Amino acid sequence: MIRTRFAPSPTGYLHIGGVRTALYSWLYAKKLGGEFTLRIEDTDLERSTEESVNAILEGMSWLELDYDHGPIYQTHRFERYKEVIDLLFAKGLAYYCYATPDELDQMREAQKAAGDKPRYDGRYRDFTGEAPAGVAPVIRFKNPIDGEVVIDDLVKGRVVIANKEIDDLVIARSDGTPTYNFSVVVDDWDMGMTHVIRGDDHLNNTPRQINLYAAMGAPVPKFAHIPMVLGEDGSRLSKRHGAVSVLQYKEQGFLPEALLNYLVRLGWSHGDQEIFTMDEMVEYFNLESVNGSPSTFDSVKLTWINEQHIKVASAEHLARHLSSFVAQLGCDLSQGPALSSVANLLRDRAKTLVEMANGSIYFYSDFDEFEADAAKKHLRPVAAEALQVVYSQFEALSEWDAESIHNAINTTAEELGVGMGKVGMPLRVAITGGGQSPAIDATAELIGKARCLTRIKMALAYIEKRQENA
Ligand code: GLU
Numbered sequence: 001m002i003r004t005r006f007a008p009s010p011t012g013y014l015h016i017g018g019v020r021t022a023l024y025s026w027l028y029a030k031k032l033g034g035e036f037t038l039r040i041e042d043t044d045l046e047r048s049t050e051e052s053v054n055a056i057l058e059g060m061s062w063l064e065l066d067y068d069h070g071p072i073y074q075t076h077r078f079e080r081y082k083e084v085i086d087l088l089f090a091k092g093l094a095y096y097c098y099a100t101p102d103e104l105d106q107m108r109e110a111q112k113a114a115g116d117k118p119r120y121d122g123r124y125r126d127f128t129g130e131a132p133a134g135v136a137p138v139i140r141f142k143n144p145i146d147g148e149v150v151i152d153d154l155v156k157g158r159v160v161i162a163n164k165e166i167d168d169l170v171i172a173r174s175d176g177t178p179t180y181n182f183s184v185v186v187d188d189w190d191m192g193m194t195h196v197i198r199g200d201d202h203l204n205n206t207p208r209q210i211n212l213y214a215a216m217g218a219p220v221p222k223f224a225h226i227p228m229v230l231g232e233d234g235s236r237l238s239k240r241h242g243a244v245s246v247l248q249y250k251e252q253g254f255l256p257e258a259l260l261n262y263l264v265r266l267g268w269s270h271g272d273q274e275i276f277t278m279d280e281m282v283e284y285f286n287l288e289s290v291n292g293s294p295s296t297f298d299s300v301k302l303t304w305i306n307e308q309h310i311k312v313a314s315a316e317h318l319a320r321h322l323s324s325f326v327a328q329l330g331c332d333l334s335q336g337p338a339l340s341s342v343a344n345l346l347r348d349r350a351k352t353l354v355e356m357a358n359g360s361i362y363f364y365s366d367f368d369e370f371e372a373d374a375a376k377k378h379l380r381p382v383a384a385e386a387l388q389v390v391y392s393q394f395e396a397l398s399e400w401d402a403e404s405i406h407n408a409i410n411t412t413a414e415e416l417g418v419g420m421g422k423v424g425m426p427l428r429v430a431i432t433g434g435g436q437s438p439a440i441d442a443t444a445e446l447i448g449k450a451r452c453l454t455r456i457k458m459a460l461a462y463i464e465k466r467q468e469n470a
Helices: 016-031 050-063 074-090 101-113 180-190 200-216 246-251 256-265 278-284 299-312 315-328 339-349 353-364 372-378 381-396 402-416 420-432 440-447 449-469
Strands: 003-006 035-040 069-073 094-097 138-141 148-153 157-162 170-172 195-199 222-226
Touching: 003 016, 003 195, 016 035, 016 050, 016 195, 016 222, 016 246, 016 256, 016 278, 035 050, 050 069, 050 246, 050 256, 069 074, 074 094, 074 170, 074 180, 074 200, 138 200, 148 200, 148 222, 157 200, 170 180, 180 200, 195 200, 200 222, 246 256, 256 278, 256 299, 299 339, 315 339, 315 353, 339 353, 339 440, 353 440, 372 420, 381 402, 381 420, 381 449, 402 420, 402 440, 420 440, 420 449, 440 449
Parallel strands: 003 035, 035 069, 195 222
Antiparallel strands: 094 138, 138 170, 148 157
16 A cells, blocks of 8 residues: 655645655555555644644645545654664664764864764764763764765665764654654654655755665655746745745645646646646556656746646636635625526636635626726717617516626617617616726626616716716
8 A cells, every 4th residue: 555645844824845745655656556644744833823823724724635544743753752762772773862962063063174074973973971960861873884875766766875984873863852854753653654755955864764764674765856837036935935825825826726727737737737626636647757856946837737728627626715805895695696606607707716705706796986997988968878878778677687787788789779889888887887898798697687787777866967077
């Protein structure tokens, strides 16, 4: 059974680079009928926050990246880490290190001055003397001194590191809490991970981790290190480049599947296909086609992909994601048509759900004023007659559907001997308040008969007032 995981540290927002890693892990497990685990790596008590945990959970839930196990919190597993540390002590593979922070600083300075790479020099590795008073020791792992570590990375290929390059890792801090490199190995072992898919910022840690697996007598999973996501200036994508938190994309009106579609393509390809449903992603995803070099985040492309998903999403799905935006604008959804019908009508004109919500307002809320430019142009005295006739036509309709409305507008234009636009444009401004809307007949249908009639009256009053003031 394939088992993968996403293991974020809850020290900030859920970064979209992290989401891509989560997605790749999730897809890999789904594709191969495996299991996916969410693990919250919160052993760094100082930097971990509940707010960040909540942002991770909310992000995963919004993206519908469901997990078979978890969320598992590392802070709930301290007993287990202690047990494995005892195991390493028993095997003679762990030791207390009493070097003080000052001592370590001096060591590093001296190494730098000598032109060497700063590293722990192993001074307490074979220490048998009396423990220095007043120092709370850390626990270090006895990394092998000879030989080399080979990683056959599924994305990066073979990476070989000599053990003499690796110093003795701190596995527990002086307060007893385990460090990332240690707890991650215990967890990946205990949780039966077969594939560790993560950012290549962890590639440096992997040799240390492989040595720990060996020391614990645990099987070593396969690794796939995914290159970083870069900003347009070529540096690692960060807040400076704009939104990086997944929840910001939610707020900006992206559909979750569009964000995932964008992220799956960021560093992976399937021919030249750009738009993928979730099912297609699961079907086609593989690690072989993951690009070994970093990718650059492109918000224009993300927006384009969002637009494409908005066009094809089911009306119910759109409505589900749109409703909070519309509500935020003060619209009461019970005071208008089904939001799914509105979404259907607006889907071809919106790049984001924010745009779509802005276009939905007049279906739910009445307005006191017409948009100034549109009114100036289309609600002129010459339009009064058209509006009056279309009013009577509408009033007389027994069926209120797009077809009847269309016919009523047609009849009005014929009666007055003018083109459709001479009726349609003033009518559009009258019933929507502005000069932009989807097809006027379908729009009028959803706005509803009573509201359309009231608004046409309001437009006629506006024209009259305008005449008086002229
Ligand atoms: N907690 C680590 C991080 O957030 C993840 C490490 C891993 O996937 O092994 O960077």
